[in-house]
Amino acid sequence: MxxxxxxxxxxxxxxxxxxxxxxxxxxxxxxxxxxxxxxxxxxxxxxxxxxxxxxxxxxxxxxxxxxxxxxxxxxxxxxxxxxxxxxxxxxxxxxxxxxxxxxxxxxxxxxxxxxxxxxxxxxxxxxxxxxxxxxxxVRPSFQQPEPLDVDALAELGITRPFFVHAAGVTRRKNLEGLADAWALAAPDLPDHELVLLGPPHARRHELFGHLPRVVLPGKVDLDRVGRVMAAAEAVVVPSIYEGFGLPSLEGMAVGTPVIAVDRGALPEVCEGNALMTGPTGAEIAEAVSAVGRREVDRDDLIRRGLERAATFxxxxxxxxxxxxxxxxxx
Missing domain, CATH: 3.40.50 (Rossmann fold)
Known part of the structure; x- marks a missing residue:
């Protein structure tokens, strides 16, 4: 993408x-x-x-x-x-x-x-x-778009507050780490869902099919992805290798907190304006739970993320x- x-x-x-x-x-x-x-x-x-x-x-x-x-x-x-x-x-x-x-x-x-x-x-x-x-x-459709409303989200199968991941399925995207994280965080966040955007793929079903409250809407039009991100609790970018990591920038640009792994170019792109974490399931789960339980200043993350995104x-x-x-x- x-x-x-x-x-x-x-x-x-x-x-x-x-x-x-x-x-x-x-x-x-x-x-x-x-x-x-x-x-x-x-x-x-x-x-x-x-x-x-x-x-x-x-x-x-x-x-x-x-x-x-x-x-x-x-x-x-x-x-x-x-x-x-x-x-x-x-x-x-x-x-x-x-x-x-x-x-x-x-x-x-x-x-x-x-x-x-x-x-x-x-x-x-x-x-x-x-x-x-x-x-x-940053594409225009990711510059503080109007979040999808409740009805539009429901059409995608999203019915609760949610965390969103929008990326591929290869090893460097660290879906294993995200799956382990959701298995740990889901019991602490019974009112939340995890949404994985992207075309149907066997790896997503294999890693997440048995986990609670995981939504797989399939491929979503790129200009609509920003509106999904804008409606989310956080954008999660668990990758261990990215030459840039566009979803991290897009998450900040839409005005949603970003949870990103401190590998590859992600620390460089986020520059301290996202909630950075290690790549393991336990580390990602801790960050997801902190956002879901409002243990971090979400408004501050949004403000700093928008300021950072504006430099691109x-x-x-x-x-x-x-x-x-x-x-x-x-």
């Missing part, structure tokens, strides 16, 4: 700047049946030499190329590459990277990362030499991207 939000938001934000002298043209590469700008048989993309040729060709008509992921090599010479993090190199269930990623990145490539943590990862794991940190912004914007990110482009072109 974070990468998709970044790609759509930063492109629109750069276009909205309407900087004179710039002409931006999006292009995509995909297999022969896709709707991509460049349609190439998958067997060509899977072959190192074929992918390299595709990467070179896609940059022939541009003064500068900005790649948004690693699936296709870029053109020879200076260009820009966004790298959000490198979970495939840390976790076995995060897929794999193309074979050319085993080599150090060319010093001609200017890498954009969303956090200092992500920058440290790409510097260590793919030996990137030129890295610029540009944090994400896609407009600011777009201007920083243009600075990187000017530097590379120079």
């Amino acid at each position: 974070g990468q998709q939000t970044y790609e759509t938001s930063i492109q629109q934000a750069i276009l909205d700047l309407d900087e004179p002298g710039w002409d931006f043209r999006p292009a995509t590469v995909g297999s022969g049946r896709s709707a991509a700008t460049w349609r190439v048989p998958q067997r060509v993309l899977d072959h190192g030499l074929g992918a390299a040729v595709v990467g070179a060709v896609t940059g022939m008509r541009a003064d500068l190329v900005h790649r948004f992921d690693l699936r296709v090599p870029g053109p020879r010479g200076p260009h820009v590459l966004t790298m959000h993090d490198l979970p495939p190199m840390r976790f076995s269930d995060e897929g794999s990277l193309p074979p050319w990623c085993a080599r150090p990145l060319s010093p001609d490539i200017e890498v954009i990362c969303p956090s200092e943590f992500a920058a440290s990862e790409v510097s260590e794991l793919v030996r990137a030499r030129r890295v610029t940190v540009i944090p994400y912004g 914007s896609w407009d600011k990110a777009a201007r920083a991207h243009l600075d990187v482009y000017r530097s590379v072109l120079a």
Whole structure:
């Protein structure tokens, strides 16, 4: 979700700047049946030499190329590459990277990362030499939206005060820790529910299906997720590895307390304006119970979270991207 939000938001934000002298043209590469700008048989993309040729060709008509992921090599010479993090190199269930990623990145490539943590990862794991940190912004639909009302929540199966988790199901999302936490916290919070947003997945059912008062609404439209978060007691982000951790920023931006694990980029993004905790079930449960029993100053967390979220914007990110482009072109 974070990468998709970044790609759509930063492109629109750069276009909205309407900087004179710039002409931006999006292009995509995909297999022969896709709707991509460049349609190439998958067997060509899977072959190192074929992918390299595709990467070179896609940059022939541009003064500068900005790649948004690693699936296709870029053109020879200076260009820009966004790298959000490198979970495939840390976790076995995060897929794999193309074979050319085993080599150090060319010093001609200017890498954009969303956090200092992500920058440290790409510097260590793919030996990137030129890295610029540009944090994400906040989508308009997450800027203090109107919370969903009781009837709308009931349509999603939510009927009590609730904690919400909105992320994937891979190991780094630490669903095991969250499940252990809810098993411990639920008896102390009999009037609360735990809501897990996201498409149906066997791991959610396996880990949470036997626990009390767990609601699985399925996939919710992204612009509606913010309104669900705004109605929650807290947004819980139990991840142990995030290059940014967009749900933590979004939770603060909607005006809801955030409970986040102190791993990856989450401490950097929250900067002390969320309730930080360790990754174990017992530690997360303690934080959840403290919020549910009003043992923390919820209003203070909301105020500080909103102030922190206000320091992030896609407009600011777009201007920083243009600075990187000017530097590379120079």
